[in-house]
Amino acid sequence: MFDACIDYATLARFAAGIYPFVLQADLYRYLIGAGGTFLVINTLLAGWLAKRKIRVEKPTWRQMGREILASLRTVLIFSLIGLAIAVSVRLGLLTVYEDPAARGWPYFVINVLVLIVAHDAWFYWTHRIMHRPRLFRWFHRLHHRSYNPSPWTSYAFDASEALVNAIYLPLALMVMPTSILAAFLFTGHMMLRNAIGHCGYEIFPARADGRPLFDWLTTVTHHDLHHARARANFGLYFTFWDRVMGTEDPSYYGEFARAVGRTSTGRAEIAPAGRPSE
Template identity: 35%
Template sequence: MIPNVLSQGGNVKLMNHSFCFYSFFFFGIIFARYFLIAGGAYLLFYLVLGKSLAKRSLRLKPPLSQSIWKDVELSILSAVIFAFCSAFIISEYDLGVTLLYTDLCEYGLWYLGVSFVAVLILQDTYFYFMHRMFHHRLLFRWMHFGHHRSEEPTPWSSFAFDLPEAIVQALFFIGIVFLVPLHFIALVALLMTMTIWAMLNHLGFELFPPSFKSHWFGRWFIGATHHSIHHRKYTVHYGLYFTLWDKLLGTQDPNYENYFHFGNFPVSATENEKVLCSHCQRTATNGIQCKGICVADNDY
């Protein structure tokens, strides 16, 4: 009896040490990934190619260093949360209770691709409804305001989540490894896709030509213009990868194609375009003024 208890106690200590090691290890990996991808994109598009790509810029004004630092601070916090979740997933994998696997022959190569696409669609669905929920006036202030604090996004904004939002986003991956058999290659590919796609959505430059919007790929996939509109008009464009849910549920901006084709990006609205702010329920111009009204009055 006593040896068994001692053995169990030793296993608990070993698991605690493993969890701590995994947490530090994954924090380093996650933050390095963020810094290299977001920092590299910012260096390339804002400092090296900024002037030559001025016509493709979606910004109204240059980014402020203070806003960038705030985004980096939130991203460090998000990296901590995702590191804890990653450590938990690997710890559970070590115990054999997840559906993660390493043998490609177990489900076949075809399943590797199918599972990647399926989980990508599931994540986009999860993200859409969570993101839309975050914009409810009772939740926005403490769950999502940090992401919109810099007003116009940069690549540094791609991982800038408030603590509750970071937890909700990370919980998707915890849930999925218990529900869907996933090879580690597929899991890593999903995480890299999420990171790179989020960076492109927050890039602040439209890299694709106007004709791209007419292509089938352009009609169904989200890019920088699509998501930048969301950062100015909070009541539209909640998806992560695909425009499907925005189209189905009426949150696709009806002028999106004009913005993309002709570069008529929303700066301000006319009197006829004024709507009720979804957060404070006061009159707002395309949701843009709600930052000046709600935030100043702490009405979120």
């Protein structure tokens, strides 16, 4: 009955017409987010931030080239899921609307916050599951080839991991009608926090005692520790799940304090701790 109501030719023309714009948006998001972070933090401000460099060594150009190539595949996968969202909206299966004030500005603010908080939970649990030994090589090994990450690492996923990350948004849209602007802010925030988390310079502010000023947020050191040791610090935006589940690296505060120069031991140099696993 449902199939009989669909004009497949019109739907195909719609998909073909909108897909270049979806692909372009995902590509620009990565290039501006990762590339902009690399340009500003890792290049223009590198000298000024030198004392906040977490590792002495820098990612190699060969590594970054590999990351960009892998990220282009992720962009393609994300864009195909984006196309699926657009087609689903066209069919009335998902609700995405243009006017951000259509449901009131309080709903708009709550909408963006819920998308971010729920995504942090999605990321923590899927990320932690992907670290199980039987799943790691199929889902997450490529990302951890970047032991010393760069902003370009932010989308350097295996295809399977990219798909797991991509399906969050359509699942969220199934339960929460969302404006185009809210979705744009959510995906922009996701990209920027991801790129910053891999930049290798601790840019988050510290208190006088060397602890993070905003201790509920994951800092660059927090995620850098995950790339170095892989058995802790699974969160993306917030420290909540790692602390509730007891998966935060016990050396985190000490490493952060060294990264921001609040200890007498100098620059932080995070040591590896074995093969990535849970």
